[in-house]
Amino acid sequence: MENIYLPKLAEIKEIIQETADTKTIRLTIDGGSIDFLPGQFGEFSFIGEGESTFGFSSSPLRKEYFEFSFRSSGRATTGINSLNQGDKIAFRGPYGNYFDTSKMKGKDLVFVGGGIGMAPVKSIMEYCLDERDDYGKITILYGARSVGDLLYKGIFDEWKKYKNTEVIITVDPGGETPDWTGKVGFVPTVLEQLPLKGENSVAIVCGPPIMIKFALKSLEEKMGFDKSNIITTLENRMKCGLGKCGRCNVGSVYVCKDGPVFTAKELESLPNDF
């Protein structure tokens, strides 16, 4: 008999303060990573304060660790926030479906992330960068409310180093600082100005609902992306991650099992319950 709710303990290898309230936590189990695929998520907990759902934010190909990024917002996340390097985090997973890279191979890729939504994007993006030769042109567009809210500031340059890879970072109007050299504008607006074509391309979009809504529209209507080539993730509230607790379903779909990754086409067929 196996207790599916029993977590494993992972050790915190490193904590990266991304913004004032967001951190990336790098974990290891037995000195290495676990098997997961980009887009999947896990249930993480500081034991005693409750479990929370986070997507993995690192590339599964980087075997020495696995990562997630979180914003401190409630009881569980505040608990996790208080941990230090060397402390243990309880972890269950990986759960859910994933970004199907077989359908992305050989194509141009557009990664669009907004705010904390960049976390799951980073995972698939770095995965593709790790196997850079398998894909065509890669465009990365990442935006946040203000410069202070940008995650992963330290590694933008790393992404840029890859061949045929464009990295565009933007902040919402008003969120710029005097020394800001990136773009200023909402993600969907900046996206619209990019010379992207829908053919032979796949777009991966994650972020706040409003951003997703407009980004999908631009990609579809202005750039001619096929709906099945626009991929995003849902973040419905979930507890078990195992398709039992009854919280995450959208229509007949269990986001924890059948998701969290969906194409725009799939989303279209779902009732407006997310």
Place this chain on the structure above:
Amino acid sequence: MSRIGVFVCWCGSNIAGTVDVEKVREEAAKIPGVVSALDYKYMCSDPGQNSLRNIIKEKNLTGIVLAACSPHMHENTFRKAAAKEGLNPYFVEIANIREQVSWVHEDKERATAKAVDLMKMMVEKVKRDRPIEDVRVPLNKKALVIGGGIAGIQAALDIANGGVEVILVEKEPSIGGRMIQLDETFPTLDCSSCIMTPKMVEANQHPNIKLYTYSEVEDISGYIGNFKVKIKKKARSVVEKDCTGCGECWNACPMHKNVKSEFNVNLSERTAIYVPFPQAVPLVPVLDRSVCLHFKKGGKCQKCYDACGPKCINFDLQDEIIEETVGAIVASTGYDLMDTSMYGEYGYGKYKDVISGLQFERLLSASGPTEGLIKRPSDGKTPQTIVFVQCVGSRDPEKGVPYCSKVCCMYTAKHAKLFAHKVHGSQSYVFYIDIRSTSKGYEEFVRGTMEQDGAIYLRGRVSKIYEDEGKLIVKGADTLSGNQVEIAADMVVLATGVIPKKGSDKLAQMLGISYDKYGFFTESHPKLRPAESSTAGIFLAGMAQGPRDIPESVVSGSAAASKILGLFSKNEYEVEGTIANVNEATCVACFYCQRVCAYNAISKKEIKDRSGKLIKVVANVNPGLCTGCGACVNACFSKSIDVKGFMDDQIYAEIKALAV
């Protein structure tokens, strides 16, 4: 990420003698999140503080716990030290292991266990500390004084002399308050107008004082540093700046027999256009529209207009609303006298020669209705026998008020004294309950009245006064001799108790300050903050706070002034950041928080969407007013308000740390 440093102080042997400080340190080191644990002989010493500062730097600490003496001793010391290293000073918590452990317990093992617990509690608390910024409120350096009696005038003058602009609002046509109605004042018997008039004139002429008489405060909003005040300047019907105060108008007014003079407490009459008294400041008449024939008879009469040389009478003048912004307020609205009609047995109002103390002052006054001669209102004769009755209304929980009006013993003694001085061979009797004469020279003053001026003091209450053949028969008890006494008097003077000025409760509500059940404004702390109201930036002076005499009123006026000058000596008002904070997402606008807040710090806030549509109403904390007392937190059912520094989750964490 918590990176807590724990510092255990030995306090020489004060702590280390009873508490195993090393054990406390060892236990601290075991707590998750604690990255440094040290013990040291004297943490508060310079080397102690330096090591603390070094470790903050070295270990990049996010919080500090000192297991040491009471926070009341050194919390500030350590906070300052932490602040010097750039750590938010509120990230310092103290476990009191001296006053509340080592000094009160003897068993070392158990004392140590307790010290460990207290330390753990504070570690859990500090883990949940959020950065707190002290609140800075910019100050409009202008003051408002409400009420131009002696207290208000004193406050206004002191503030103005300190170089700060003052707005003085007086309801009546003239400033001066009650004091200018008095004749001579105890205990020195200097003439009230002689000392008051110059002050009134000074206030009027002071470049820093703007005087609004015949005016009232209509509305006040805002908070310390930034009160928005609406003042209603009632229509005088006289253009102030043109008026010379010559008196032609009131001399011309045909209405001179019909209107009772408020200033002379109904002992004389005034005209429809009038100045309340000859030394009024400003010396500009007011036209009382409720009695003026021009207004009552449809514009027929305009005798005053005709008489006025500069033609400054204008029947069409309207009330004016003036808006001012001030940084601080003095409330000095003074007092009224109790209505003694409930003492039917004393015949006040029924017998003309039963008068109040204030009326007697007017009879004594050289500028009064009798030009200083004591005459009976009934027949104008000089009374030979006067009975003074003290405590009419005061100290009488049944009919009047339970408190002592404080000035009556003294003014009655004064009255008896002045009566003896003015009417030779006269006799006065004083019925009293107790004699309260506690200030400098007061007891001597009363003794003098008895011994030199021959007043007969009878201890007891008067039971009945009635008229008989032109005499007032006063029946009462002399409880000292045990005899019933009956005195045939020519006049009876009732020392009526004082009560807050009518409408002071309304004003208090407008100001958001608290007042007691009688309507006297309550001080923020009766002993330590006697000049402050419960609301920051609003100060109190004079009788409005409770019974007091002139010297005390002056002192309190000056006290309020000095508080304001002190406040204004900085450009910003700084409040500790440990104030309440509303969770707008869950607040349901029940406003229980507002009901219990003694500082009026909670107001309603409307949250609107971009199109201006009201989404919801929530509670809003005014940082300038909130004291962080936390009463609101208890009142909130849905736990939508919390006090920084003592957040619910911190308290719960402390309890959790104690779990057995």
Place this chain on the structure above:
Amino acid sequence: MANTKTDEKLQKIAKDLLESGEVSLVIGYAKGSNLQRMRPVFITKAEDAGKLSFNPHAVQDLAVFLKKPEVKKFGKIGIVVKGCDEKAVNALIQEYQISRDNIKIIGMECNGVIRQSLADKGETNLSESAVYDKCLICEEHIPVLYDFLIESEEPKLVLSGNVKPYSGIEKLESMSAEEKNAFWAKEFDKCIKCYACRQACPLCYCSRCIVEKNMPQWIDTNSEETGNAQWNLIRAYHLSGRCIGCGECERACPVNIPLMLINEKMAKDVYNMFGYKSGLDINAKPVFGVFSESDFNDFIK
């Protein structure tokens, strides 16, 4: 079933209110899923007013709907209330949840409502033993505040005095701490933490109840002795001095916990200590919004 006179009056008032535009919604009762049941109905069109009805099976306290955001959206609302329910409207006004200007109160004179458990078994006669305890102690057969009043056609409830309302309170009061503890432990053990008691309460209007706050976790989430006791205690505490005695919590409770024994006890104590009864005066200050210097102090050393 045919319209009674009461129904007709009710329908007329509702129709007029809706037609004149004075309200955009009337909350009332309509016939329910069986003959002995009534159910809430929401009338927005004058022509639907005919659905309205009232009789001694109208057990629900419709004031509970005034806290629903979906209902609040209607702005001006007419509501059918019995005397007890009307007190809830008053309390909601006192606590700023609704404004007197936005509500038209259609008060029903009520001589009692029949316990639902009995009604479901077929009871239709209004009698001392059939009505809820609250009806036996009711002092507001005619609502204290209303815009319209509809007098009752039902005969007045005859009280023989044989049925002692809330008799459990006295019994409990005379018990020792251990016995009380045992009594309540048994009751609370049944609780399944469904929070129906809260949802059914017109005065539990918090958009996020304390039980839904987890920083700190005010109430243990478990539905065992500890969590259940905490929940029941805190709910009772939050309703002390506020509960108007409509008994809806107890009626909603699926496991029959005698919640009114707590509510009524607290109402009694609050009245004894502070002279305050909830919901009687929309201008009164709620008992926990004020204090008196001479408040009960005996228990404090």
Place this chain on the structure above:
Amino acid sequence: MEEKYFEISAENLKKFVDSIIADNFEVIAPTDKDGGTFYGKISRFEEANLDILLPKMSYKEYLLPKTETLLEYSFSGVDTEIKDGLEAVAGANEKRVIFGGRPCDAGAGPIMEKVFNWDYKDEFFNERFKNLTIVSIACEKPDNYCFCTEMQLSPESSYGSDILLKKAEGKYFAVVTSEKGLNLIEPYINLFKETAKAQVPADKDWKKLFEIERTKSFLDKNFEHNYFQDRFLSCIGCGVCTYTCPTCHCFDIQDEGNLKEGRRIRNWDSCQFGVFTLHTSGHNPRVTQGDRYRQRLMHKFKIYSEKFDKYLCVGCGRCSRNCPEDIDIKEVAKDLADMA
């Protein structure tokens, strides 16, 4: 196992129940307490109320306790120790019999089992379910709120029961459908008389009021429909419908404890609560009670059936009987069917 049929007299049934109680079985039966009828432990046959149609609550707490410990933890310094909560559940319900429930309640078990096993296997549920013995009684007089017939069951269905008792002329026929059932009566077999299927009175022809497939087909087509918002204005979101329902199974996972030790538990939860789906950001997919009751209908009559080919409702009518605002799910399901 192939079904077996027995006859048992009323007297022997009483003996049988009293005997298993004497042999340390915990017998849970409808019993009168707290001013109502609830499932509860009985110590004598007489304490069972076999006349009541349905107790107020279902017996799901014996399959899914209202609070269940998933794991326990303790801290020593920075080290965390985790103890598997499953150990405590091993063998649960082995000596527990639910006696006198109805076919609808019995039908709920296998329905829930599917959710708890469709992918990951929830052994907490399985362990309890596997061990529990269910002896039900066929209904003779369903009430207004019952609609098991519409829900693919019937008042005489043996689905989910280990033993189904059918009353006939003062005696009972026992339909034994499982080894578990057989094992239960084995030691007392002399009280029973084996008989043939033909001897057991045939099921009556129960009429359906509406076709549930039509309800589903309405739901298939109408996610946004005024009906939901209007009809459920009167729903106060109390969750009684879900808590009393034998098939509602949603739960919440929470940690509870102090700085030394604690546990992770799961508690019953309800889709009727506003916070159920509330995102941390404040966004809530289901804002109104209409949205939430629609979810319940969807889950019962559409979502579940698409995954598991059965409906998540056994037609017991508890939610209707217990709803304080008199919302009748049968009526609603029929309304929807009529609109389809």
Place this chain on the structure above:
Amino acid sequence: MEDKDVKKEEHKGRKHVEDSQGDPRIIAFVCNWCTYSGADLAGTSRMKYSDNVRVIKLPCTGRIDPLFIVEAFKKGAKGVLVSGCHPGDCHYTSGNYHSRRKYATFRDLLGYLGVDLDRVEFSWVSASEGNKWVSIINEFTDKIKSLPGKSTDIFTKK
């Protein structure tokens, strides 16, 4: 094993190590201005009192939520003391008045639900009443120690 027993077993596993009544844990919630200072005064005067008490300091009695009492019991306290400024002396004018109403009601409720009221104590201790603090703590501790061993509160597992 029967399920009920299983439950009991589970409870045992989680059960707090029962403090013996001989050494009960007492938690005191006190206001900063009066009682905390009073307790400090007891210290500076080197008075001695029972060491079972753990003090949690809050700004004002007005901030001492009755629910803290429940939490203290939940976490194993055997007695809870709430103490603040005397009526009329509140540093924040009326915090203690408002709370007094709540305490009176809450205490009633606790008693009615079967909490042994001997375990909950309220007091007014001013900054000058070091001696009162000492005697309140000592008497309260003695009282708790004398109470029957089994706890009667409903917030901890039995």
